Amino acid sequence: MDNLRKRPWIIKTMGWSAVLLSLLVVMAVWSVSTGSADISFLTVWKIIAGGIPLFTSWMDPSSWTDAEEVIVWQIRLPRIFLAAIVGMGLAVAGVAFQGVLRNPLADPYILGVSSGAAFGAALVILLGWQQGWFGAWTLPITAFASAMLTLLIVYRLALIRHRIEMDTILLAGVVVQSFVGAALSFILAISNEHMQQIVFWLMGSLALSKWEFGWVVAPLVVAGSLIIWFFTRELNIIALGEESAYHVGVEVDRIRIVLLVMASLITGAAVSVSGTIGFVGMIVPHIARFLVGSDHRILLPVSAFLGASLLIAADTLARSVMDPRELPIGVITAFLGAPFFAFLLRRRKNKYF
Amino acid sequence: MLDVKGVCKSYDGNRVLDDITFEVKRGECLGIIGPNGSGKSTLIRILSAMEKPDQGEIRIHQVPIEKFTAKELARTMAVLSQGGLQPYPVTVEEAVMMGRYPYQKWYRQESREDQRVVQKILQETGLSEMADRYLDELSGGERQRVAIARAMAQEPDIMLLDEPTTFLDIGYQISLLNRLKEWQRKNASTMVMVLHDLNLAIQYCDRILLMEKGKVCKWGSGHEVIDAAVLHRIYGVRPVIIEHPQLKVPQIILQSEPVSS
Numbered sequence: 001m002d003n004l005r006k007r008p009w010i011i012k013t014m015g016w017s018a019v020l021l022s023l024l025v026v027m028a029v030w031s032v033s034t035g036s037a038d039i040s041f042l043t044v045w046k047i048i049a050g051g052i053p054l055f056t057s058w059m060d061p062s063s064w065t066d067a068e069e070v071i072v073w074q075i076r077l078p079r080i081f082l083a084a085i086v087g088m089g090l091a092v093a094g095v096a097f098q099g100v101l102r103n104p105l106a107d108p109y110i111l112g113v114s115s116g117a118a119f120g121a122a123l124v125i126l127l128g129w130q131q132g133w134f135g136a137w138t139l140p141i142t143a144f145a146s147a148m149l150t151l152l153i154v155y156r157l158a159l160i161r162h163r164i165e166m167d168t169i170l171l172a173g174v175v176v177q178s179f180v181g182a183a184l185s186f187i188l189a190i191s192n193e194h195m196q197q198i199v200f201w202l203m204g205s206l207a208l209s210k211w212e213f214g215w216v217v218a219p220l221v222v223a224g225s226l227i228i229w230f231f232t233r234e235l236n237i238i239a240l241g242e243e244s245a246y247h248v249g250v251e252v253d254r255i256r257i258v259l260l261v262m263a264s265l266i267t268g269a270a271v272s273v274s275g276t277i278g279f280v281g282m283i284v285p286h287i288a289r290f291l292v293g294s295d296h297r298i299l300l301p302v303s304a305f306l307g308a309s310l311l312i313a314a315d316t317l318a319r320s321v322m323d324p325r326e327l328p329i330g331v332i333t334a335f336l337g338a339p340f341f342a343f344l345l346r347r348r349k350n351k352y353f
Numbered sequence: 354m355l356d357v358k359g360v361c362k363s364y365d366g367n368r369v370l371d372d373i374t375f376e377v378k379r380g381e382c383l384g385i386i387g388p389n390g391s392g393k394s395t396l397i398r399i400l401s402a403m404e405k406p407d408q409g410e411i412r413i414h415q416v417p418i419e420k421f422t423a424k425e426l427a428r429t430m431a432v433l434s435q436g437g438l439q440p441y442p443v444t445v446e447e448a449v450m451m452g453r454y455p456y457q458k459w460y461r462q463e464s465r466e467d468q469r470v471v472q473k474i475l476q477e478t479g480l481s482e483m484a485d486r487y488l489d490e491l492s493g494g495e496r497q498r499v500a501i502a503r504a505m506a507q508e509p510d511i512m513l514l515d516e517p518t519t520f521l522d523i524g525y526q527i528s529l530l531n532r533l534k535e536w537q538r539k540n541a542s543t544m545v546m547v548l549h550d551l552n553l554a555i556q557y558c559d560r561i562l563l564m565e566k567g568k569v570c571k572w573g574s575g576h577e578v579i580d581a582a583v584l585h586r587i588y589g590v591r592p593v594i595i596e597h598p599q600l601k602v603p604q605i606i607l608q609s610e611p612v613s614s
Contacts, residue, residue, distance in 0.1 A: 102439075233454070236443060236447070236451070237451045237454060239439065239441040239443070240438045240439050240441050240443070240448065240451070240488070241436050241438060241439045243403070243434045243436050244434060244436060244437070244438055244500070246403065246423070247401065247427065247431065247432040247433075247434065247504075248427050248431075248451055248452055248454045248455060248503070248507060249423045249424040249425075249426065249428070249454055250423070250454065251423045293442060294441060294442045294443065295443065295447070
């Protein structure tokens with residue numbers, strides 16, 4: 001106990017995680033009970049309980065139809081699961097990018113990394129390589145590789161005389177993002193894809209969710225997030241300046257590479273199943289910072305839970321506000337994120353975070 | 354303790370450092386002075402292993418500096434660079450605790466020993482009462498004090514300081530240098546500092562290294578180094594040199610008009 005009292009961040013992390021985990025559950029419950037197919041709240045939960053081995057025997061399968069069961073188990077639940085994983089991944093990648101680049105406006109979308117990943121993923125799908133060298137992993141791995149390549153280009157563009165300026169890297173991101181976005185639209189257009197596909201990749205959507213997607217992406221996102229979490233103490237030190245971090249023994253260059261690679265891996269994995277959903281990686285860390293402060297050790301897990309909740313909420317809105325039509329989820333996040341970005345841009349006078 | 358032998362460094366064909374050789378003994382305080390562009394900052398960057406010299410070598414405790422791992426080096430030598438600490442919202446105590454990073458394994462959290470050292474240093478540096486304040490609420494001078502406390506928490510044998518008194522008013526300058534000297538005496542540590550203020554350098558340092566165009570111009574005690582003709586050549590001003598009434602060391606007085614000779 002004595003040890004714990006001296007490390008308030010552990011208690012703070014656990015407390016906030018408990019609160020946000022509850023929020024996540026509430027969001028998931030709301031989301032699974034919402035949808036264009038009119039299934040009552042009670043029925044939904046009977047169906048879910050009916051699918052869990054321990055409760056199966058208590059439930060009476062005749063109280064719902066097969067169609068309803070398919071909707072809940074094969075459409076809504078995998079979609080919520082995927083929304084949680086993608087939201088978590090984008091938020092964690094946002095924390096990592098903001099921390100490593102020491103730039104409060106960085107996130108995978110603004111840096112162009114998401115677009116790069118989407119380009120790679122779309123290319124794989126168009127060429128029909130989904131089951132290529134790495135089996136089911138081909139898609140996320142290609143997305144990761146192209147995300148990494150895009151980040152490298154952005155980084156090189158912004159690197160002027162061994163220094164990266166805050167604003168230069170954002171501009172470099174914008175430039176690369178618009179180019180890659182155009183290239184993506186171009187290849188989709190010449191391959192006679194439906195407009196819907198283009199919108200999917202550019203604005204993001206979770207409409208095509210399947211359980212299999214989740215099982216491929218989840219391990220990548222979780223592993224990447226854990227590795228980033230191991231370096232949160234270093235991120236705190238780097239936040240006080242890279243040179244001073246070096247002088248207390250932090251291997252800044254090596255850690256920067258590890259974190260950028262991990263953030264790109266997570267982004268690639270998330271984008272390969274959801275397209276480019278913007279602004280999540282930027283807003284979530286800021287909300288988390290507002291709640292728990294700037295200590296990355298707390299910030300990272302809190303952002304992960306918050307990101308998952310936020311994306312479930314955004315996705316539920318995307319499929320319910322214009323019911324029965326569905327909005328791309330990126331529309332919802334951009335409606336939230338763009339004004340937020342503008343607000344941060346105005347507020348950023350002398351403060352970094 | 355710290356041996357520098359024949360260090361050379363060029364950027365794009367320009368010699369910035371040329372055959373720099375000196376040593377600093379245990380418990381000694383060396384002041385590096387020289388005009389802008391004389392290579393002081395480059396020398397500090399090379400001494401702190403941020404950059405490699407083109408030629409020559411640097412040894413700490415007889416061991417070549419490149420043999421140290423990042424953490425080993427941070428346990429042996431603390432560096433206060435010009436950048437200082439950024440105003441990021443972490444508490445003063447957390448910032449000082451970062452000085453214990455080189456003593457921590459990646460999977461371990463701070464130990465009891467780390468806690469003890471940090472508390473002791475907070476007390477000694479008079480930061481205890483502001484331990485819970487955030488860095489972004491502090492003034493530049495206060496952040497500089499935190500940076501020094503963090504460097505002390507590394508429990509180094511050598512402390513390198515690159516113009517630690519820049520941007521501080523005279524009150525802060527003196528109290529900071531006094532605090533450093535006291536720490537040095539107590540721990541029998543070695544200090545190397547770049548100072549712009551020649552008078553402070555002469556008062557606080559046991560030996561002075563005067564640099565000129567990337568070379569060592571003079572190296573010795575204040576009396577040996579301070580010479581009106583040399584200072585005129587290097588800085589382009591004609592100073593008046595007097596003796597400090599109490600400390601009996603040479604001090605420099607600048608004058609706006611050249612002395613008629």
